[in-house]
Amino acid sequence: MKLLAIDTSSETCSAALLLDERLEQRLEHAPRRHGELILPMMQDLLAEAGLAVTDLDAMAFGCGPGSFTGVRIATAVIQGAAFGAEIPVVPVSTLAAMAQGQFRRTGDRRLLVALDARMEEVYWGCFEIDGQDLAAYCCEERVCPPDSVSSPQGCGWHGVGPGWSAYRSLLTGRLGEALSGMSPEAVCEARDIAILAAADYAEGRHVPADRAMPVYLRDKVTRAA
Amino acid sequence: MRVLGIETSCDETGVAIYDGEQGLIAHAVYSQIGIHAEYGGVVPELASRDHVRKTLPLIHQVLEESDTAADLIDGVAYTAGPGLIGALLVGAALGRSLAWSWGCPAIGVHHMEGHLLAPLIETPAPEFPFVALLVSGGHTQLVDVAGIGEYRVLGESLDDAAGEAFDKTAKILDLPYPGGPELAKLAERGDPERFRFPRPMTDRPGLEFSFSGLKTFALNCLRTELARAEDPSQTRADIARAFEEAVVDTLAIKCRRALRETGRRRLVLAGGVSANRRLRERMNAAIAADGGETYYPRPDFCTDNGAMIAHAGWHRLRAGQHEPLAFKPRARWPMEQLPPL
Numbered sequence: 082m083k084l085l086a087i088d089t090s091s092e093t094c095s096a097a098l099l100l101d102e103r104l105e106q107r108l109e110h111a112p113r114r115h116g117e118l119i120l121p122m123m124q125d126l127l128a129e130a131g132l133a134v135t136d137l138d139a140m141a142f143g144c145g146p147g148s149f150t151g152v153r154i155a156t157a158v159i160q161g162a163a164f165g166a167e168i169p170v171v172p173v174s175t176l177a178a179m180a181q182g183q184f185r186r187t188g189d190r191r192l193l194v195a196l197d198a199r200m201e202e203v204y205w206g207c208f209e210i211d212g213q214d215l216a217a218y219c220c221e222e223r224v225c226p227p228d229s230v231s232s233p234q235g236c237g238w239h240g241v242g243p244g245w246s247a248y249r250s251l252l253t254g255r256l257g258e259a260l261s262g263m264s265p266e267a268v269c270e271a272r273d274i275a276i277l278a279a280a281d282y283a284e285g286r287h288v289p290a291d292r293a294m295p296v297y298l299r300d301k302v303t304r305a306a
Numbered sequence: 307m308r309v310l311g312i313e314t315s316c317d318e319t320g321v322a323i324y325d326g327e328q329g330l331i332a333h334a335v336y337s338q339i340g341i342h343a344e345y346g347g348v349v350p351e352l353a354s355r356d357h358v359r360k361t362l363p364l365i366h367q368v369l370e371e372s373d374t375a376a377d378l379i380d381g382v383a384y385t386a387g388p389g390l391i392g393a394l395l396v397g398a399a400l401g402r403s404l405a406w407s408w409g410c411p412a413i414g415v416h417h418m419e420g421h422l423l424a425p426l427i428e429t430p431a432p433e434f435p436f437v438a439l440l441v442s443g444g445h446t447q448l449v450d451v452a453g454i455g456e457y458r459v460l461g462e463s464l465d466d467a468a469g470e471a472f473d474k475t476a477k478i479l480d481l482p483y484p485g486g487p488e489l490a491k492l493a494e495r496g497d498p499e500r501f502r503f504p505r506p507m508t509d510r511p512g513l514e515f516s517f518s519g520l521k522t523f524a525l526n527c528l529r530t531e532l533a534r535a536e537d538p539s540q541t542r543a544d545i546a547r548a549f550e551e552a553v554v555d556t557l558a559i560k561c562r563r564a565l566r567e568t569g570r571r572r573l574v575l576a577g578g579v580s581a582n583r584r585l586r587e588r589m590n591a592a593i594a595a596d597g598g599e600t601y602y603p604r605p606d607f608c609t610d611n612g613a614m615i616a617h618a619g620w621h622r623l624r625a626g627q628h629e630p631l632a633f634k635p636r637a638r639w640p641m642e643q644l645p646p647l
């Protein structure tokens with residue numbers, strides 16, 4: 082399996098190359114500099130491995146939710162690169178990738194991911210790490226006020242992502258005893274997208290380049306005049 | 307050399323292929339007018355969302371229509387500014403990564419250079435040097451063009467662009483979005499003699515423009531006249547006509563002045579407003595009276611399109627210019643900063 086994954090959904094920009102069990106990543110905290118960094122990161126990873134883009138089995142990207150512009154940069158970069166190389170694309174949820182990343186770092190298996198969606202709302206996703214050590218959805222991703230997030234069954238849930246610092250008291254109030262701890266500093270990383278994408282790809286869950294699309298969650302972005 | 311061009315700077319997704327020997331071999335434009343109509347103007351986030359849906363399918367379409375296999379493309383050109391930054395980023399990211407994946411060079415094209423060189427796609431094409439009037443919803447600019455990348459701005463609008471003044475006045479007249487072309491249509495049945503609007507800044511030297519006062523003049527005229535009008539619909543048409551006459555006349559006066567001051571013989575018109583029929587008639591007559599020539603792109607290429615980007619990109623790529631893997635579109639980008647060929 083040869084898979085290249087990228088993420089530009091937050092102020093962090095990252096790319097990762099998965100070659101069977103081996104995983105290499107480039108990552109930089111780079112607000113508003115994704116356009117300058119992402120293709121050089123991708124090129125660098127391939128060059129180091131001695132691969133051409135057409136040698137890849139698939140490409141993956143963080144399809145959102147996150148910064149609208151950031152998510153579109155990753156989408157457009159992957160559309161162009163995958164179309165040019167004639168390889169399929171695996172879109173991966175940024176929330177699922179953050180749950181996967183938390184498991185990688187701490188071994189936590191019950192994860193509540195929250196991103197600050199502005200306008201007094203969060204992007205929210207609940208995940209449990211399954212038997213294959215992969216983040217699996219417990220509820221549908223959504224955008225909602227922090228005091229109305231879906232609260233999962235049982236206890237031992239770990240909060241992940243900057244939504245937990247932006248709305249700390251509202252979220253902890255809502256979750257109560259179910260919450261065991263939190264890691265608001267967590268960011269989405271391409272290496273975790275690569276892990277989830279490899280599993281999806283192996284099970285045939287991929288799309289052609291022109292169907293690689295962002296997932297914004299927030300679809301109402303205007304008020305009619 | 308064959309170049310794929312991508313334009314996503316505002317509310318049109320345009321893709322085209324320009325070939326050095328055969329000229330333009332395919333082009334496709336998708337307009338978002340319907341998406342923005344209910345808001346009375348372009349909503350940047352909606353524009354960006356639509357570009358990311360439409361650009362790749364259009365690329366696919368022009369490659370198929372021109373029977374161009376991917377390995378026949380020698381370069382990719384994308385609009386790198388000026389324009390809406392979120393919209394520009396979609397075309398830049400897609401265009402740059404596609405070129406990387408294909409292993410060919412890429413170039414970020416200045417949107418207004420695309421417009422300015424668009425008449426060169428046509429036959430007969432103007433020779434350098436010339437003076438260009440770039441006139442659209444976002445720009446009213448007179449530019450002296452010695453050659454590609456050798457631009458000197460002679461004058462521009464101090465407030466509203468001509469196209470913007472058309473759209474705002476159309477709104478005052480209750481015409482649907484986007485109002486400019488609707489206003490021109492209404493003006494056709496207006497009486498040119500009934501009202502006379504001022505010709506802003508023509509009574510003093512210089513090549514600057516100011517159109518915001520005309521829209522206020524139209525508003526005041528409409529209020530006064532409607533109160534006593536027997537035929538309000540005719541009054542609206544007469545006001546539309548007087549407004550159009552004033553804009554067209556002002557542009558013609560300044561263009562004629564620009565040719566005289568620079569000693570150039572050729573005038574190139576480009577941008578959305580250059581499709582206006584009255585403007586073309588008046589301009590042709592005014593410039594011919596001084597022994598000059600006027601050039602325009604076909605109406606399809608007056609508004610935003612991918613053909614002009616493919617074409618301008620072809621000129622620069624052919625001269626050996628290209629960009630690194632980093633893409634960095636600019637919302638603002640003075641044309642005088644462009645390098646010569």
